[in-house]
Amino acid sequence: MASLFHFWSLHASELWTLLGQHVALVVVSTAAAVAVGVPVGIIAARRPRVGAPIAAAASIIQTVPSLALFGFLLPLPLIGGVGARTALAALVLYALLPVIRTTAAGIRSIDSAILEAADAMGMTTRQRLTKVELPLALPAIMAGVRVSAVVGVGTVTIAAAIGAGGLGEYIYRGLSMVDATVILAGAVPVAALAMVVDGGLLVIERALSARRPLSRITRVVAAAAAVVAGAAVAIAATPGTERIVVGSKNFTEQVILGELMAQTIERYAALPVDRRLNLGGTFICDRATQSGDIDLYVEYSGTALTAVFKQPVQRDPSVVLEEVRRLYADSGRSMLMPLGFNNTFAILVREADARARGLTRLSQLAEYAPGWRAAFGYEFLERPDGFRGLAGVYGLRFREQPRVMDLTLMYRALAEGQVDVAAGDATAGLIDALNLSILEDDRQYFPPYDAVPVVHSSTLLRHPEIGAAIARLSGRVTGDVMRRMNYDVDARRLDPAAVVSTFLDSLDRGV
Amino acid sequence: MIAFEGVQFHRGDRQVLRGITLEVHRGETVALVGRSGAGKSTILKLINRMLEPADGRVLVDGRDTRAWHPTVLRRQTGYVLQEVGLFPHMTVAGNVGLVPALANWPQERIDKRTFELLDLVGLPPREFASRWPDQLSGGQRQRVGVARALAADPPVVLMDEPFGALDPITRAELHREFGRIQRQVRKTIVLVTHDMREAFTLADRIGVLDAGVLVECGPRPMLEASTHPTVVTLVESAFN
Numbered sequence: 001m002a003s004l005f006h007f008w009s010l011h012a013s014e015l016w017t018l019l020g021q022h023v024a025l026v027v028v029s030t031a032a033a034v035a036v037g038v039p040v041g042i043i044a045a046r047r048p049r050v051g052a053p054i055a056a057a058a059s060i061i062q063t064v065p066s067l068a069l070f071g072f073l074l075p076l077p078l079i080g081g082v083g084a085r086t087a088l089a090a091l092v093l094y095a096l097l098p099v100i101r102t103t104a105a106g107i108r109s110i111d112s113a114i115l116e117a118a119d120a121m122g123m124t125t126r127q128r129l130t131k132v133e134l135p136l137a138l139p140a141i142m143a144g145v146r147v148s149a150v151v152g153v154g155t156v157t158i159a160a161a162i163g164a165g166g167l168g169e170y171i172y173r174g175l176s177m178v179d180a181t182v183i184l185a186g187a188v189p190v191a192a193l194a195m196v197v198d199g200g201l202l203v204i205e206r207a208l209s210a211r212r213p214l215s216r217i218t219r220v221v222a223a224a225a226a227v228v229a230g231a232a233v234a235i236a237a238t239p240g241t242e243r244i245v246v247g248s249k250n251f252t253e254q255v256i257l258g259e260l261m262a263q264t265i266e267r268y269a270a271l272p273v274d275r276r277l278n279l280g281g282t283f284i285c286d287r288a289t290q291s292g293d294i295d296l297y298v299e300y301s302g303t304a305l306t307a308v309f310k311q312p313v314q315r316d317p318s319v320v321l322e323e324v325r326r327l328y329a330d331s332g333r334s335m336l337m338p339l340g341f342n343n344t345f346a347i348l349v350r351e352a353d354a355r356a357r358g359l360t361r362l363s364q365l366a367e368y369a370p371g372w373r374a375a376f377g378y379e380f381l382e383r384p385d386g387f388r389g390l391a392g393v394y395g396l397r398f399r400e401q402p403r404v405m406d407l408t409l410m411y412r413a414l415a416e417g418q419v420d421v422a423a424g425d426a427t428a429g430l431i432d433a434l435n436l437s438i439l440e441d442d443r444q445y446f447p448p449y450d451a452v453p454v455v456h457s458s459t460l461l462r463h464p465e466i467g468a469a470i471a472r473l474s475g476r477v478t479g480d481v482m483r484r485m486n487y488d489v490d491a492r493r494l495d496p497a498a499v500v501s502t503f504l505d506s507l508d509r510g511v
Numbered sequence: 512m513i514a515f516e517g518v519q520f521h522r523g524d525r526q527v528l529r530g531i532t533l534e535v536h537r538g539e540t541v542a543l544v545g546r547s548g549a550g551k552s553t554i555l556k557l558i559n560r561m562l563e564p565a566d567g568r569v570l571v572d573g574r575d576t577r578a579w580h581p582t583v584l585r586r587q588t589g590y591v592l593q594e595v596g597l598f599p600h601m602t603v604a605g606n607v608g609l610v611p612a613l614a615n616w617p618q619e620r621i622d623k624r625t626f627e628l629l630d631l632v633g634l635p636p637r638e639f640a641s642r643w644p645d646q647l648s649g650g651q652r653q654r655v656g657v658a659r660a661l662a663a664d665p666p667v668v669l670m671d672e673p674f675g676a677l678d679p680i681t682r683a684e685l686h687r688e689f690g691r692i693q694r695q696v697r698k699t700i701v702l703v704t705h706d707m708r709e710a711f712t713l714a715d716r717i718g719v720l721d722a723g724v725l726v727e728c729g730p731r732p733m734l735e736a737s738t739h740p741t742v743v744t745l746v747e748s749a750f751n
Contacts, residue, residue: 111596113594113596114596116592117597117598119585121586121590121613121659122584122613135600136599
């Protein structure tokens with residue numbers, strides 16, 4: 001609990017920004033849903049044959065899980081892409097159904113004598129709608145708006161996955177760091193916000209269903225809500241000066257690298273930065289830099305070659321870098337100088353074993369392998385370019401069939417002596433922490449995964465100082481540095497921003 | 512003022528009105544009596560063009576209703592419903608002043624008119640103007656309904672079972688009020704009821720409907736002298 005308040009006080013201004021974005025997304029999406037849903041609801045009430053299919057479509061949309069809906073919308077032109085726009089489109093689709101349903105039900109439930117009276121008094125269709133039907137259906141419509149808004153508060157949380165901002169960012173950040181405090185830092189305000197929205201709208205709804213002019217308290221609540229909503233929209237919509245948008249994928253190292261890019265630009269290029277960290281996978285980040293929704297993120301050369309550009313695997317690091325640089329240039333992005341580490345597969349042994357035998361290179365391993373047991377991840381064991389290829393290139397044969405083991409357990413199993421060789425992640429923080437050592441891939445079996453910043457080219461043209469700022473990092477973020485930072489965040493639970501800032505300070509001091 | 516000339520009306524396959532011919536003079540009160548489903552309310556709705564005849568003509572002020580713009584016609588035709596149909600989201604004053612407001616009267620004139628009418632129907636404006644419909648008794652609501660129908664001073668007022676849902680004492684009280692008001696305002700009134708006693712009390716002439724046919728139409732003595740079985744039954748019921 002104390003750590004939660006500590007986190008909030010440390011991130012107070014960020015918390016307010018995220019809360020503002022959250023509220024703004026809910027307000028704007030709910031308002032749009034009302035603007036569309038009420039007329040559709042009216043049509044549905046008047047002409048069931050037109051309304052029924054629309055309501056059915058809205059029902060179907062409602063059953064699509066929100067993460068999947070965001071996924072569907074991403075590649076669409078105009079409404080797609082990373083950021084608030086896509087999120088809004090999805091949120092409006094979700095908010096529509098309750099509004100349509102309650103509007104139609106509210107209008108249908110009006111006493112026929114009242115409608116007959118309205119007609120008999122010579123009201124035009126429009127007058128009947130605005131003076132009689134809508135005012136009488138208003139409490140029902142408000143009930144729909146309340147449902148939409150409360151559902152929206154929850155759904156916006158998921159929208160953080162596609163970079164829409166909002167309190168969901170803490171939840172995703174916390175999930176990827178396995179840090180309950182950070183999850184709660186987002187989840188608690190979301191829950192509180194949902195209750196406030198629900199309670200506030202309920203007060204208004206009750207007042208409306210009494211069919212009286214609003215009481216003073218209701219007016220105060222409504223006015224306060226309007227002011228807060230307006231302020232949130234204003235904060236979120238303020239264009240201000242151009243901000244550089246930095247993205248990242250959704251695991252610890254990527255969040256650290258995103259933070260590293262952001263702080264480097266803030267420090268050395270003096271430009272304001274928006275952080276869209278935890279954006280999901282490679283696909284989302286790649287699309288976002290193509291569309292310009294984010295200006296830059298850090299990719300890995302091997303991933304870019306095979307996953308982004310669907311090229312065959314290459315083993316020579318400089319060939320891969322050249323190829324990837326060319327492919328990025330052809331698609332409107334610029335690849336900057338590699339940061340200095342290679343996040344590839346790493347074959348690990350205990351440091352004590354390595355030292356005792358003078359073991360530093362993979363080509364030496366064949367000598368000891370027949371006496372050792374190995375553990376690998378499932379994928380590494382199965383893929384032809386995983387263990388089978390490795391065994392062929394280095395002539396490896398272990399004492400028994402290698403075991404399948406979960407990646408996170410493998411490091412500990414190796415450290416505790418359950419196995420003697422394991423394949424891990426070259427930048428995993430636990431490698432140093434558990435006194436493991438990496439054997440050098442001296443026959444270049446593993447493809448290279450050099451970390452390279454990728455920038456939307458037009459951004460770089462407008463702000464060449466970004467290139468200069470990031471160039472200061474080139475070659476300085478070594479495997480040791482990256483493992484250290486991963487360890488600080490993953491195992492020591494330090495804040496990525498603090499870890500990065502310490503690292504940049506040490507660079508500045510020339511350490 | 513109002514004339515029906517050989518009017519036929521169908522609802523689906525069912526013939527609701529068969530060759531209705533009827534004239535209502537200016538300032539006259541005509542009551543239409545008959546059992547439920549005899550076609551009484553249909554006649555009212557043909558007058559303000561909420562319905563249109565299948566055959567024959569309905570004339571208001573010498574003009575075929577189909578030549579009137581429905582909105583214009585309805586604003587010249589006050590309408591009082593059995594369920595009253597007061598708008599629950601408007602005050603008494605709001606309900607009464609609605610038709611003048613639709614006709615874009617200035618607010619001062621609307622207020623003045625509303626107060627006059629509430630006085631006329633026996634609801635002191637100071638007490639009742641700002642009340643809500645659900646704060647009124649059944650009789651008070653019906654008085655508001657009458658005031659609302661009279662608001663824009665329409666020459667014609669249509670009343671569909673206006674006192675049907677009231678207890679006998681309140682009904683008797685409103686019958687007296689009706690006479691007083693009608694002497695003051697002298698409207699052309701067409702009133703629908705299933706109660707022959709009410710028809711005798713309120714109307715100058717009474718039309719009896721039986722299965723869509725106007726079997727008799729005239730003042731009380733003429734009905735009492737009629738030998739048509741439906742009329743006889745209805746007249747007898749008035750004395751039980």
